[in-house]
Amino acid sequence: MGVEVAVEGLTKSFGSQKIWEDVTFTLPKGEVSALLGPSGTGKSVFLKSLIGLLRPEAGSIHIGDTDILQCTSKELYEVRKLFGVLFQDGALFGSMNLYDNVAFPLREHTRKSESEVRKIVMEKLELTGLTGAEGKLPGEISGGMRKRAGLARALVLDPEIILVDEPDSGLDPVRTTYLAQSLIDINAQIDATILIVTHNINLARTVPDNLGMLYRKRLVMFGPREVLLTSEEPSVRQFLRGSKIGPIGMSEEKDDAQMREELAQAEAGHSDGSVGEDEMRGVPPQMQPTPGSPTRQGEIRREERVRDMLDTLPQNAQDAIREEWASRGHGNGNATAGVGAGAAASSSDSVDDHYGSSAQ
Numbered sequence: 001m002g003v004e005v006a007v008e009g010l011t012k013s014f015g016s017q018k019i020w021e022d023v024t025f026t027l028p029k030g031e032v033s034a035l036l037g038p039s040g041t042g043k044s045v046f047l048k049s050l051i052g053l054l055r056p057e058a059g060s061i062h063i064g065d066t067d068i069l070q071c072t073s074k075e076l077y078e079v080r081k082l083f084g085v086l087f088q089d090g091a092l093f094g095s096m097n098l099y100d101n102v103a104f105p106l107r108e109h110t111r112k113s114e115s116e117v118r119k120i121v122m123e124k125l126e127l128t129g130l131t132g133a134e135g136k137l138p139g140e141i142s143g144g145m146r147k148r149a150g151l152a153r154a155l156v157l158d159p160e161i162i163l164v165d166e167p168d169s170g171l172d173p174v175r176t177t178y179l180a181q182s183l184i185d186i187n188a189q190i191d192a193t194i195l196i197v198t199h200n201i202n203l204a205r206t207v208p209d210n211l212g213m214l215y216r217k218r219l220v221m222f223g224p225r226e227v228l229l230t231s232e233e234p235s236v237r238q239f240l241r242g243s244k245i246g247p248i249g250m251s252e253e254k255d256d257a258q259m260r261e262e263l264a265q266a267e268a269g270h271s272d273g274s275v276g277e278d279e280m281r282g283v284p285p286q287m288q289p290t291p292g293s294p295t296r297q298g299e300i301r302r303e304e305r306v307r308d309m310l311d312t313l314p315q316n317a318q319d320a321i322r323e324e325w326a327s328r329g330h331g332n333g334n335a336t337a338g339v340g341a342g343a344a345a346s347s348s349d350s351v352d353d354h355y356g357s358s359a360q
């Protein structure tokens with residue numbers, strides 16, 4: 001099962017340039033989370049901080065029980081083994097074929113025999129849809145295949161935590177969906193904690209259990225995806241629509257005069273090409289594991305977690321969550337269609353209570 005990652009009061013600067021400050025949130029074990037944010041807000045810096053490649057000057061990062069900002073370098077070395085990281089460009093070795101690229105961490109970090117290595121490598125290549133391509137060099141394959149090879153390599157040491165930096169960069173929307181599907185399937189199979197950093201709105205709306213956004217050096221929000229997706233926070237709404245109208249400008253922030261001018265232009269009929277205000281409202285159905293995959297244990301745990309905090313969430317988010325559960329048969333005695341009978345058996349009583357107590 002994946003490991004919980006708990007970040008508290010985290011602040012990172014380079015010299016006098018503050019990247020973000022006082023970032024606090026928890027990645028629940030075995031759930032899929034995503035972090036949105038405009039370019040340059042420090043999303044990659046954040047991922048590198050989580051694996052101890054960069055060192056924030058304040059706060060704590062607990063990976064399971066270990067605070068990696070306090071621990072010894074030997075402990076950090078051990079903690080790093082829990083991670084599988086897919087960097088933005090796949091970061092493959094150009095002179096090695098896919099097989100050797102994927103085998104690399106096993107040969108480097110374990111004493112496995114070549115036949116054991118082969119078994120694992122072929123398994124991960126199959127999981128990422130690359131069977132048959134193992135002899136190819138990175139330069140001979142498409143960007144989508146390179147990403148998947150990077151993912152296969154991130155998986156060979158059976159990570160408990162998978163970090164993915166902009167899985168969509170350089171990929172068309174269809175290949176992005178395939179890659180996202182692989183991540184969901186992997187989560188179902190190995191129950192790893194997954195964090196995806198992205199500015200792809202469609203991915204953020206449909207893939208994660210939890211969603212947050214970095215903006216103006218702060219974590220604007222983080223929680224069940226329904227909270228951000230139904231939020232009225234201007235920066236969040238603007239980002240989801242990809243609109244010029246709102247507080248986010250060409251160079252991150254803009255002043256009130258520019259905001260007023262753009263608003264006046266829009267009111268006078270100028271289109272900035274963004275989708276309508278209503279189109280990005282609401283919570284689309286979440287991407288499910290490919291039929292035949294195991295049930296996502298993270299989804300079962302998330303449901304219990306969210307039920308416990310439901311009353312504390314904004315009303316819009318509560319409504320969206322209840323609607324989603326109702327559409328899957330909760331609250332009317334049916335088994336849970338999306339998450340398997342186990343969840344329904346263990347939680348149906350309190351779910352019904354919840355509907356009873358909050359349907360005012």
Ligand SMILES: Nc1ncnc2c1ncn2[C@@H]1O[C@H](COP(=O)(O)OP(=O)(O)O)[C@@H](O)[C@H]1O
Nearest residue numbers: 014017019037038039040041042043044045046
């Ligand atoms: N090693 C570094 N040294 C100094 N500045 C850095 C370093 N890495 C990133 N930065 C700066 O941190 C900011 C955030 O970068 P990054 O995390 O790459 O943004 P994002 O991934 O959200 O687009 C940028 O202004 C970048 O120039």
Ligand SMILES: [Mg+2]
Nearest residue numbers: 043044045165
């Ligand atoms: Mg980045």
